[in-house]
Structure formats: C-alpha cells, structure tokens
Amino acid sequence: MFFHEIYNTYYLAVERMIRQAASGMLDEKSAWEIARETAFSESFLYILDAVRSETWQVVTKDFRTPLQNLPKRPLTDLERQWVAAVKQDSRMRLFEPETAGTGAGAEPETDVKQGAESETAKRRGAEKGRTFPPLYSLNDFYITDAPGEGDPYGSQEYRAVFRTVLKAAEEGGPLRIRYVSGKGREREDIYLPLRLEYSEKDDRFRLLAQGRRGFTILNLSRIKECVPEKEAAGTDAAQEELLRRGRRKNRSRESAAGQGAGDIRKAAAGQKVGGAHLSEQGSAAGTFGRRRPGAGLSLLPI
Amino acid sequence: MSEYSELIKHLGKIRDYMRDFYVFGFRSRSQLSGRKGKSGRSYDNERRRIESYLSDFMAFRQDKNGKSIFLSVDSAAIPENPLYRAFKAKTFTKNDITLHFCLLDLLADGKGYTAAQAAEEIDSRCLSAFGEPVVPDLSTVRKKLIEYEKLGIFRAEKNGKTQLYFLNGGEDTAGEDPGISPQALAFFSEMSPLGVAGSYIMDRDGVRNRIFSWKHHYIMPALDSEICFLLVQAMHEKRKVIITNESPRRGGGGQLEIEILPLKILISLRNGRRYAAAYHMGRKAILTFRLDYIKSVRLAEESGEFDILRKKTEELLRQSWGVSLGRQREPEHLTMQLRIEGHEGYIADRLRKEGKHGVLRQLSETVWQYDIDVWDPSEMLPWLRTFIGRVLRLDCTDPAVTEIFYRDMELLYESYGIGGGDVFS
Numbered sequence: 001m002f003f004h005e006i007y008n009t010y011y012l013a014v015e016r017m018i019r020q021a022a023s024g025m026l027d028e029k030s031a032w033e034i035a036r037e038t039a040f041s042e043s044f045l046y047i048l049d050a051v052r053s054e055t056w057q058v059v060t061k062d063f064r065t066p067l068q069n070l071p072k073r074p075l076t077d078l079e080r081q082w083v084a085a086v087k088q089d090s091r092m093r094l095f096e097p098e099t100a101g102t103g104a105g106a107e108p109e110t111d112v113k114q115g116a117e118s119e120t121a122k123r124r125g126a127e128k129g130r131t132f133p134p135l136y137s138l139n140d141f142y143i144t145d146a147p148g149e150g151d152p153y154g155s156q157e158y159r160a161v162f163r164t165v166l167k168a169a170e171e172g173g174p175l176r177i178r179y180v181s182g183k184g185r186e187r188e189d190i191y192l193p194l195r196l197e198y199s200e201k202d203d204r205f206r207l208l209a210q211g212r213r214g215f216t217i218l219n220l221s222r223i224k225e226c227v228p229e230k231e232a233a234g235t236d237a238a239q240e241e242l243l244r245r246g247r248r249k250n251r252s253r254e255s256a257a258g259q260g261a262g263d264i265r266k267a268a269a270g271q272k273v274g275g276a277h278l279s280e281q282g283s284a285a286g287t288f289g290r291r292r293p294g295a296g297l298s299l300l301p302i
Numbered sequence: 303m304s305e306y307s308e309l310i311k312h313l314g315k316i317r318d319y320m321r322d323f324y325v326f327g328f329r330s331r332s333q334l335s336g337r338k339g340k341s342g343r344s345y346d347n348e349r350r351r352i353e354s355y356l357s358d359f360m361a362f363r364q365d366k367n368g369k370s371i372f373l374s375v376d377s378a379a380i381p382e383n384p385l386y387r388a389f390k391a392k393t394f395t396k397n398d399i400t401l402h403f404c405l406l407d408l409l410a411d412g413k414g415y416t417a418a419q420a421a422e423e424i425d426s427r428c429l430s431a432f433g434e435p436v437v438p439d440l441s442t443v444r445k446k447l448i449e450y451e452k453l454g455i456f457r458a459e460k461n462g463k464t465q466l467y468f469l470n471g472g473e474d475t476a477g478e479d480p481g482i483s484p485q486a487l488a489f490f491s492e493m494s495p496l497g498v499a500g501s502y503i504m505d506r507d508g509v510r511n512r513i514f515s516w517k518h519h520y521i522m523p524a525l526d527s528e529i530c531f532l533l534v535q536a537m538h539e540k541r542k543v544i545i546t547n548e549s550p551r552r553g554g555g556g557q558l559e560i561e562i563l564p565l566k567i568l569i570s571l572r573n574g575r576r577y578a579a580a581y582h583m584g585r586k587a588i589l590t591f592r593l594d595y596i597k598s599v600r601l602a603e604e605s606g607e608f609d610i611l612r613k614k615t616e617e618l619l620r621q622s623w624g625v626s627l628g629r630q631r632e633p634e635h636l637t638m639q640l641r642i643e644g645h646e647g648y649i650a651d652r653l654r655k656e657g658k659h660g661v662l663r664q665l666s667e668t669v670w671q672y673d674i675d676v677w678d679p680s681e682m683l684p685w686l687r688t689f690i691g692r693v694l695r696l697d698c699t700d701p702a703v704t705e706i707f708y709r710d711m712e713l714l715y716e717s718y719g720i721g722g723g724d725v726f727s
Contacts, residue, residue, distance in 0.1 A: 001453070002389075002498070002499075002527065002528045002531045002532075003312075003313055003389055003392055003528055004392055004453070005392040005393065005394035005398055005399075006402070006453065006455075007389065007390050007392070007502045007505070008309070008390055008391065008392050008394060009387070009390045009391070009505070010309075010394070010399070011394075011399065011402065012505055012506075014399065014403065015403070018403060040308060040354040040355050040357075040387070040391070041353070041354045041355075041357045042308050042350075042354040043308060043354070046308060050396075054432050054433065054434065055396050056396055056399045056400055057396075057400045057404075057428065057429055057431075057432050057435060057436060058399065058400055058403045058404065058428070060431055060432060061433075064431070065431075066427060066428045066429075066430070066431035067403055067404065067407040067428065068407070069407050069410045069411065070403065070406060070407050070410065071406060071407075071410040071469065071471075072478075072506065072507075073406065073455065073506055074454070074455045074469060074470040074471035074478050075454070075455075075470075075471070075478050075480060075503065075506070076453045076454045076455060076502075077453060077454030078453075078454075078499055078502075079480065079499055079502055079503050079506075080454065080480075081499075082494075082496060082499035082500060082503075083480055083481055083482050083503075085494070085496075086482070086486070086490040086494050086500070087482070089490070089494065091489070091490075091493075092486060092490075095482075095483050095485055095486035095489070096483075096486075133538075135496060135499065135531075135534070136495060136496060136534045140534050140537055140538075140566065140567055141495055141566070141567045141568075141569055142566050142567070142568050142569070142579075142616075142619055143568075143569050143570075143571060144568050144569065144570050144619075144622070144623075144624050144625055145570055145571050145572050145624070146571070147571075148654075148655045148656075166485060166513065169513045170485070170512070170513060195513065195514065195515040196513050196514050196515070197514070197515045197516065197517050198489070198493065198514060198515075198516060198517065199516075199517035199518045199519075200493060200518060200519065200571055201517070201518035201571045201572065202518075206517075208515065
C-alpha cells in the first residue's frame with residue numbers, strides 16, 4: 001500500500017520520543033522539540049495531548065516508556081521493491097563502487113556458517129534469499145522528450161570524476177580541477193564544491209562551486225581531471241578566502257548553493273548540519289506576505 | 303460536525319487543493335470552494351492542513367477579490383520535494399500506533415510469537431505501565447500482525463497448527479540495510495518515478511539531501527504518485543482498471559468513470575506532466591489520459607490483450623511528437639524549409655538534436671529541409687515557432703496545422719503594427 005500510516009511523521013516523532021524516554025532523557029520540552037522538528041507545524045499539539053492523556057500507550061504521561069528494545073522499523077516490501085527498481089537505472093552506476101566480474105553492488109553471502117547453522121543464521125539466509133520484484137520496470141515509462149545525449153555514465157573516467165566530486169561535496173574539501181570549456185579552452189584551478197546539480201531535461205550533472213574567480217558552474221562531463229587539493233585546504237582561512245572572493249553571478253543557483261557553503265564549514269568543524277533553507281521568495285511585491293513557520297494556529301481572516 | 307484533524311484518510315481531496323494553491327494561487331476562498339461545489343468549511347479545513355504541512359511555502363496576497371493563499375516553491379532551491387509531506391499524513395487509531403511500537407519492541411528479541419502470545423506479552427510488558435491500560439483484543443492484534451506481514455515488516459512461519467510471527471530483518475536493532483547508499487537514496491527519491499517510496503526510507507534512516515540541487519525539476523507529479531502506482535501495478539498484472547476522470551476540457555464538467563487497459567506511463571520533461579497511454583475499452587482506441595485528471599483507480603479483471611496492445615503503443619510512440627497518438631490511421635507528413643547561413647551550424651545541430659525521428663537535408667548552401675511523419679503535427683507548433691525568422695516554407699498534410707501557423711504569424715505582425723508582405727520575410 002502506497003499511502004499508509006506506517007510512514008506517518010507522527011510515528012517518526014513518537015519513535016524518537018520512545019528512544020529518548022528509554023534512555024531517561026525525555027521531558028515535556030524535549031518532547032515538544034521532537035514533535036516540532038519531526039512532524040508538521042500543528043502536530044505538537046496533538047502528539048503532546050496524546051502523551052499527557054496516555055491515549056497512545058507507548059509513552060507515559062511522565063515521559064517514560066516500558067519499551068526498552070525498540071528496533072528500527074524494517075523496510076516494507078514497497079520500499080524494498082523501490083530499491084530494486086532504482087537499481088535498474090543506469091545512473092545507479094555512479095553511486096556504486098566499481099567491481100569486476102560480479103557487477104557493481106554485488107555482495108557476497110558471508111553470514112551463513114559452515115556446518116551446523118544456528119536458527120538465526122538460517123533465518124537470515126532465508127530472508128536474504130528473498131528477492132523483490134522491482135516496483136516498476138523502465139519499460140513501464142516512456143519519456144516523450146528525452147534528451148538526445150546526456151552525461152556518459154558508461155565511462156569509467158566520468159564515474160571516477162563523479163565519485164571524487166560527490167565525496168568532496170559531502171566532506172567539504174576543495175578540489176583541483178582540470179576543465180575544458182565548451183570552446184575548447186583548458187584551465188586548471190581550485191574549487192570548493194557547494195552542490196551537485198542535476199537536470200533531468202538534459203540528463204547532465206553540473207558542479208556548483210566557489211572558485212578563486214567567484215561562483216562557477218562546471219559541467220561534469222567536461223572535467224578531465226579532478227583530485228582533492230589537500231595542500232590548498234590548509235587552514236579554514238584559505239577556505240574562507242575562497243568563499244569570500246569573486247563576483248556574484250547567477251543569483252538563484254548561487255543562493256541555492258550558498259547555504260551549502262555554510263554547511264560545509266560546519267561539517268568541517270564537526271558540527272551537526274541542519275537541513276537546507278529556502279531562498280526568500282515573494283518579498284518583492286508590497287502586498288505579498290509570508291506565513292512564519294509554526295504559525296499554523298493563527299488563522300488569518302479571509 | 304466532525305472534529306478537525308490534521309491527518310487525512312485519503313489523498314484525493316488534499317491533492318486537489320494542493321494543486322489549486324500551487325497552480326491557481328490567484329483564486330480566493332469563495333472562488334475555489336464555489337468552483338468545486340464544496341463548502342467554505344471544507345476549504346478552511348484543507349487550507350489549514352496544507353498550511354500545517356507546508357508552512358514554509360505558504361504565502362498570501364490581498365487584492366480586490368479578497369485574500370488568495372498560494373504555494374510558492376523554487377524547485378532549484380529545495381533539496382527535497384515538500385509535496386511528499388502529504389503522503390506522511392495518514393490517519394491512524396490509538397490501537398494502530400500502540401500495537402505498532404509494542405509489536406516491534408516485542409519481536410525484536412528474534413523469537414516468534416503467535417497472535418495470542420503477542421497479545422499476552424503486550425499486556426504484561428507494555429500496557430501494565432499505564433494507569434488505565436486499554437488492552438486490544440486478540441482479533442485486533444491478529445489483524446495487525448497479518449497487516450504487517452502483508453507490508454513485509456513481519457514474517458509468518460507455520461509451526462504445526464499455529465502461525466508464528468517474526469520481525470523481518472532479524473533481531474538486529476540497528477535495522478535492515480536498504481542496500482542503497484544515502485547519496486543514491488537522496489538522488490533517486492527526487493529523480494525516479496514513485497520517488498515518495500525513497501523519501502519513506504530517508505525518513506526511516508534519518509537521511510537528508512545535502513548535496514544535490516535540481517534544475518528543470520517539476521514537483522507537481524509527486525501528487526499523482528498513488529495513481530501512478532496503481533496504474534503500474536495494473537500493468538504488471540495485465541489488468542484493466544476503472545478510472546474516475548475529471549477533465550476540465552470536457553463540456554459540462556463532472557467526473558466520468560472509464561474502463562481502460564493501462565499500457566504505458568508517458569512523461570514529459572519539458573512541461574512536467576504525466577499521462578497514461580491506455581486502451582479505452584469503450585472507444586476501442588489507444589488514448590492518453592493526464593494523470594492529474596484521474597481522481598481514482600480501481601483494479602478490474604485481467605486482459606489477454608495487454609502484450610499486443612503494449613507493443614502497438616510502442617510502435618505508435620515511435621512516430622509521435624508528444625503524447626498525442628492522433629487518429630492512428632496514417633501519420634501526417636510535415637515539411638519545413640529553413641534558411642541557415644554558413645556560420646549558423648548550431649541551428650542545424652539543434653534541428654538534429656530536437657527533431658526526434660525527423661530527417662534533415664541540406665538542399666543548397668543556405669537552404670535546409672526538415673521532414674517528419676507524426677500522428678499529431680499540431681503538437682509541433684510550439685517548437686516550429688522557435689524557428690520563426692528562418693522558416694522559408696511550411697507544408698503539412700494536415701492543413702489545419704499550417705493554417706494555425708500562418709494565422710498566428712499574421713496576428714503577430716498585426717500586434718506589432720507591421721502589416722502586409724510575405725509572412726516569412
């Protein structure tokens with residue numbers, strides 16, 4: 001079933017509360033914060049009310065729980081089938097390690113013991129042996145205006161560049177990139193990856209990066225060489241310098257990527273990075289208003 | 303009057319309102335509720351829910367028609383599709399949520415339990431901690447175990463005459479590995495059809511997208527995911543379906559029930575729309591139906607004609623420009639002659655790249671000819687207009703197409719106050 005309560009954000013919020021209660025760390029304030037962060041704007045009202053009244057008998061009104069052994073929810077068959085479906089996609093090769101012979105992503109069976117098998121191992125073997133039909137096959141869909149040619153996912157060199165860029169975007173380190181422009185000019189420079197942008201319309205990946213000349217967009221298919229620039233990473237000051245320099249161009253994509261720079265700094269400093277924030281919208285026209293997050297209770301008169 | 307709830311039983315109503323707020327955000331309360339024949343109260347409830355789910359994206363404007371609420375989303379700036387949130391708002395009962403966590407906790411020890419054993423353990427281990435325990439009866443527990451077995455969360459094994467239930471994924475409380483990296487999960491939850499399922503896994507594993515941003519990304523098709531899922535399921539089972547279709551183009555409006563055999567889901571990357579190519583049992587023809595006009599899908603009996611009709615659809619699509627399959631008798635032929643100077647090779651490149659199965663020939667140093675056979679050449683008009691200024695001649699076996707093209711050019715000339723002369727000079 002596609003639409004089911006098991007995927008409800010309330011269940012996620014309550015799961016977090018149970019785990020915190022199991023370690024004795026849950027109180028009204030932390031319960032409120034969990035509900036606000038995990039569920040919808042008004043959800044904290046209903047969730048806290050249900051906890052205080054013990055309507056849902058998993059967390060008591062004094063924020064304790066009898067559940068001490070809560071596992072992570074197993075995947076549903078829908079989710080497993082979706083994973084099986086996306087694994088057919090040619091772009092999946094970008095994310096899986098290169099393997100020879102058995103094909104990318106193949107995992108050898110290692111946990112079935114020789115000789116007398118334990119019940120647990122037998123059961124695990126039986127579960128691992130389950131195959132899930134893909135949720136959809138590529139032949140179920142037809143793109144009426146597919147791009148003529150996209151990025152060369154079949155190329156090992158391209159995949160190597162993609163993985164290097166992906167890792168740098170995650171970890172925040174600068175890259176030394178040798179790039180050939182559309183006019184055939186080659187240049188080499190240091191860039192701080194901010195975001196990897198994908199366009200389904202032309203089936204291309206682009207790197208949004210901060211270079212020494214400012215915000216830049218590089219087509220991944222034109223990157224000839226790409227290595228982490230450990231020496232230039234140096235201190236935080238060098239990275240700050242990269243981020244400060246340069247002219248502003250392509251504002252919307254830059255602003256979308258820009259908070260990524262803040263995330264990268266935080267990640268480098270070992271701080272937890274929050275979710276991406278929106279760029280401001282609708283602020284130009286005088287009659288436009290924006291609802292503040294969490295203001296769901298104050299209904300505006302119509 | 304029923305009490306307001308933030309959660310929803312079915313996606314149908316909220317799907318319509320979300321689309322209206324996003325696409326028709328200029329309509330006021332009276333216009334939206336009047337148009338749908340619904341009460342203002344219904345509008346208020348749905349608006350309140352959408353504001354709760356999508357508070358970051360709601361805005362309003364005040365004009366002479368009153369206050370208009372709208373959704374404003376910059377798809378280049380969002381890491382994840384916010385419309386997925388509607389799929390995470392299904393209603394549940396107090397027994398549903400209690401049994402969900404109590405059964406997971408119970409079965410995490412790796413042992414198997416019958417329904418009776420599970421009910422007893424839940425009572426003694428979980429509910430005894432509460433001042434007024436509400437003990438679910440045995441049939442409720444059994445139904446939940448069966449439901450979760452169907453979902454794939456539990457596994458049932460026969461033990462003599464009894465049925466034992468186990469947690470799938472073993473007793474590893476760290477949870478089953480989805481077998482896909484977090485980065486791939488973040489990517490494909492946005493870029494694959496039915497990406498909502500990927501978003502469910504992301505929530506479960508606490509994965510968020512911090513790397514990817516999107517260009518040319520349409521978020522609206524997410525609202526049709528359940529419809530798409532049912533149609534794909536019907537295709538895999540080679541079944542007919544009964545759809546409830548509400549097309550604004552049909553005279554008189556209203557909903558219509560139609561029996562169809564779904565064959566393919568068509569996706570346009572240019573306008574973000576999705577269509578079902580299906581055999582209309584009444585009209586005995588392969589037609590296309592916009593997914594956002596389909597309100598519900600009900601599975602019907604199997605069809606022995608699926609394979610033949612799907613193959614026919616694939617053949618038709620090879621000569622289609624967009625989603626229209628025309629009258630499927632003979633394809634129409636279209637010829638366009640253009641002037642392309644020597645230094646404008648990029649125009650010829652664009653014709654080759656975008657011209658699909660058409661054929662491009664150079665007739666002379668500066669004159670090129672593009673020929674194509676398609677079922678419905680009227681779909682080509684927006685693309686043909688991008689060559690205005692270079693078109694020397696346009697002919698089509700469907701005279702209506704050339705008539706529209708020339709007439710639009712005349713109107714264009716008139717609007718710029720340029721009268722007379724050759725349309726193409």
